[in-house]
Structure formats: C-alpha cells, structure tokens
C-alpha cells in the first residue's frame with residue numbers, strides 16, 4: 001500500500017514536471033523574415049506560429065524587422081532600391097515609407113524605447129558603423145568611429161545605452177555604449193563570434209549568440225558584463241525578448257532548416273513555432289508579449 005502510494009507519487013511528479021516547463025500562453029506578435037514564398041520577406045505571426053502573414057509583399061529582399069514600441073509600426077531593411085535602405089510600415093503592411101536614401105547598405109534598424117529614434121548600421125563611410133536618425137529618417141548621425149565593423153544595434157530599455165556587435169578586437173564581441181556613442185565597453189568575455197545582442201526589458205541582462213565550440217548557442221550576460229551563462233544546449237541564433245521578459249524567441253537549424261523557436265528566459269520549455277521548409281530567421285517580438 002505504502003509502496004504503491006509512493007509509486008503513484010513518483011508517477012505524478014513525472015507527469016507534472018514536463019507541464020511545469022511549458023511556458024504560459026504567450027502574447028504579442030512575432031515578426032521575422034523568411035524565403036518561404038521565394039524571396040526574403042517580412043512576416044508576422046502569433047507566438048504559436050499561426051496566422052503568419054507576408055507584410056512587406058515585394059519582389060525584393062526585405063530583412064531585419066523591428067517593432068516600434070507601440071507595436072503600430074515595423075522598421076525593416078529592403079533591397080528594392082538596388083541597395084539596402086531602411087523602411088518603415090504599419091504593422092499590417094500598409095503605409096510603407098523609405099527612411100534612408102544612400103548608395104551604401106543601410107540595415108538592422110532598432111527603434112528607441114520612446115519611439116523617437118531609430119538606430120541602424122550603414123557602411124556609407126567605409127566599414128559598417130552604428131548610426132541614429134529620427135524615426136522619420138531625418139537627422140542621420142554616426143555614433144561609432146571604428147576601423148572595423150560595428151553592427152546590429154539594440155537599445156537598453158531606458159534608452160540611455162546601445163548594445164551592438166563589433167569586430168574591433170579581431171573577432172566579433174558584444175559591446176555597449178551610450179546612446180551618443182560614448183563610453184564603449186566590451187561585455188562578453190570570449191573571442192568567439194559573439195553577436196546579435198538584445199537587452200532584457202528589465203535592463204539587467206543581455207542575450208546574444210556565440211560560437212564557443214562546434215555550435216552557435218544563446219547566452220546571457222549581466223549588463224555589467226558579469227555572470228555569463230549558456231541558455232541553449234542545441235543551436236540558437238538572434239535572441240529576442242518578449243515584452244514582459246519572461247520568454248525569448250530565437251531561430252535555429254536544429255531540425256534541419258531555419259525555424260523560429262521560443263523558450264522561457266531560463267532556457268526551459270524550448271518550443272518550435274514555425275514548420276516551413278523555407279529559411280525562417282531573426283524573430284522580433286512585438287509589444288504585448
């Protein structure tokens with residue numbers, strides 16, 4: 001009797017622990033880009049992978065979506081003008097407008113937390129540097145001046161700092177600087193192709209991906225530069241936080257082709273949310289999530 005009660009207890013634990021790892025129903029919409037319809041385009045879907053819509057709907061390549069803080073608009077980069085330019089559109093794909101007009105590659109837009117500015121990368125002055133402009137494309141200004149590439153800007157939630165990827169010490173590393181381009185600091189400890197940083201909504205942590213052995217995986221580092229830890233054992237790229245900070249979307253080729261996944265912010269509950277033979281990459285989690 002006692003033995004069977006213990007057995008039931010153990011069985012009960014075994015049954016309940018997988019469900020304990022499952023994330024609560026996620027909110028918001030996830031934008032990403034994919035070649036599922038032949039050419040790279042911007043899509044948005046529910047966090048369960050349903051209702052995926054082609055928003056940019058163009059014959060040119062369109063990549064790197066980023067939501068405005070209100071969720072009403074999406075900035076992205078488009079090759080429709082024969083070189084990369086930054087565009088913005090309403091979240092339903094209407095109202096497209098070009099924000100940059102430059103023969104160089106203008107890419108990786110990142111909306112500031114107050115919605116007034118967009119940081120981006122451009123090689124208009126030779127190598128890639130980080131620039132910032134007003135959200136209507138005016139007042140374009142360079143923030144970095146480094147002999148090697150500085151790319152992939154992302155803002156701190158209070159808008160005072162920008163994290164980015166730089167090649168300035170030989171291999172790519174995760175750095176931060178002030179929103180005016182000052183006080184540049186390297187955060188990640190390894191010279192291991194650390195890239196694609198994303199600041200947590202509470203400001204304490206930066207997620208990024210790094211190739212420290214045979215796989216590129218997702219890591220966290222405190223925004224002070226301390227306490228690095230690995231979140232994924234399988235491959236993972238381009239982490240993007242949900243608005244409440246409880247979950248992280250990313251992409252991985254762990255199942256054969258690039259798909260979007262999500263997980264809890266502690267790395268548990270990793271779940272695939274796209275199921276398409278195309279390349280589904282670079283998620284950006286809109287507000288509400």
Ligand SMILES: [Ca+2]
Nearest residue numbers: 084102104106
């Ligand atoms: Ca351009």
Ligand SMILES: [Ca+2]
Nearest residue numbers: 258276278280
């Ligand atoms: Ca896919």
